[in-house]
Amino acid sequence: MADQAAYLLGLDAGNTIIKAVLFDHTGRQLAMHAVAGRSHTPQPGYVERDLGGMWAAARDAIRACIAQAGIDAREIAAVGCAGHGNGLYLVDRAGEPLIGIQSLDTRAAGMASTLAARNAEALHAICLQKPWPAQTPTLLAWVKQHAPDLYAATGTAMLCKDFITFRLTGERVSDVSDMSGCGLVRMPEGVYDSELLALYGIEDAQAKLPRLLDSADIAGAVTAQAAEETGLAEGMPVIAGYFDVVASAMGAGVVRPGEASVIAGTWSVNQVFSTTPVGDPDVFMAARFGPSRFVNIESSATSAANLEWYVREFVERGAHHDDPFGHCNAAVGAVTPAWDDPIFHPFLYGSGQGAEFRAGFYGLAGWHGEGHLLRALFEGVMFEHRRHIEVLKKAGVGFERAVLSGGGSRSEHWPQIFADGLGVPITVPEARETGALGAAIGAGVAAGLFADYEAGVDAMTRSSAAYRPNPAMQDHYNRRYRAYCGLADTLRSFWAEQAAEPSRTPPSKPPQ
Secondary structure (H helix, E strand, C coil), rough: CCCCCCEEEEEEEEEEEEEEEEEEECCCEEEEEEEEECCCCCCCCEEEEEHHHHHHHHHHHHHHHHHHHHCCCEEEEEEEEEEECCEEEEEEEECCCCEEEEECCCHHHHHHHHHHHHHHHHHHHHHHCCCCCCCHHHHHHHHHHHHHHHHHHHHEECHHHHHHHHHHHEEEEEEEHHHHHHCCECCCEECCCCCHHHCCCCCCCCHHHCCECCCEEEEEECCCHHHHCCCCCCCCCEECCHHHHHHHHHCCCCCCCEEEEEEEEEEEEEEEEECCCCCCCCEEEEEEECCCCEEEEEECCCCHHHHHHHHHHCCCCCCCCCHHHHHHHHHHCCCCCCCCEEEEEEEEECCCCCCCCCCEEECCCCCCCCCCCCHHHHHHHHHHHCCCCCHHHHCCCCCEEEEECCCCHCCHHHHHHHHHHHHEEEEECCCCCCHHHHHHHHHHCCCCCCCHHHHHHHHHCEEEEEECCCCCHHHHHHHHHEEEEHHHHHHHHHHHHCCCCCCCCCCCCCCC
16 A cells, blocks of 8 residues: 555445545545446336446446546545445345345335334334335335245345445445434444334344444455456455435535535435434434434435436437536526416425325416426425425424535526525535545545544535525515415325226227
8 A cells, every 4th residue: 555645535326326536635536437327127116226237337437437547546545435325235145146126116115104003103212213115124124024035045234335345345334324324223322223123023134234333434445356356456445434415415515513415416305414313203314424423314306306307308308409407597597586487396206295296387377488397396396405404493403504415506596596495595515426525535534634524524625606595585485385385285185096096997098
């Protein structure tokens, strides 16, 4: 290993794309390489990935990133990996892959309902979370009941980034941020708990769980085989890693108690850091990432994925625009906001309030154009973030300013809509790869480059823009937010009816 290791490697493993990003100790990005993976759906509601393919993507991303940077791999001080939370990644006792279930999977919806009806309060009292379909222990309970041979063959139940760490180091470990984020540890202690496992119906799963570490603890060192495959130096330290929303917050510059991170990505993620976790059962989850370090999280799949859908279905069709997202932003900017603009519910993929919730535009008139639809979409996403944030505030974790990251932060108009609609100043981080940067900051702490997280965040993150709320827009957004919420309440019965099983066979298509 080089005497003066100057660089840090951050990995960000999402549900599809795996990124390897190289930073120097000031947070300057030297190189980045992303490799797209592939999900498959063996039947409705099942979303899986091949673990061998996931490792191949990570391996190729690391090798290409190092080559792109043109550095000696021995100059990298440490590696950190962040990965999507929940889902379930199983390997056998020999370490061979069994199955990879992603966090978009809904096969365990019935199991989640059963567990919630039976033990919701008792589970929340221990792990500060209630069962939901893609939650790791709920999926493990489903596997035990519906695929007993697979359950019996399981040597270790991992999360996404844990499998990559395993292939890098040979160590079967996980970190407390991921395990608390999936409801598998007692809070606030952040330890495995036999009573908790029994409430999930997996009391025999203790031996299948990986060794538990704090996020910035060193999990192991790059093995000779992993070094040959990735181009990393043998013996390089690899940390336990992070639940990606925690890493993304740190990469955006948020880590101190009272600071807030709003992520407008595939999911609406709204999180406030604290020294103790909140115990309010209305809050989606709380995660621990170190002693007296917690993040309180309200989230759902209701954010910028709505714009991605709009672009895919209506803007990119026919390849009419070279810059589809730029086209959308220009259309939003051309509209002067009005009280009677359309309202949009961003429930294309359901809602934390109910899987039956559906998206829709409401209040359209003949004088409305595409810009009005897109502005309604931007506002609707912000309103759902606001609803989540009000849950956090009610639980006692409010904030006076926030950092906005994720794809939505790259818009020239969305951050101002967030500032006006939330009524707080919004800053946007300089870094785009905030998840990888947060993992790299943790690696820097482990390698001794920084005394603590605060020092690492101060050294490696910066803001690129700041937005202050416009007082003239306050009444406008308050009124429209009330309409947004009231309309959702009115539509609940309609959504429930639409989601109900049909009582008769639907009409067939007319003959061609």
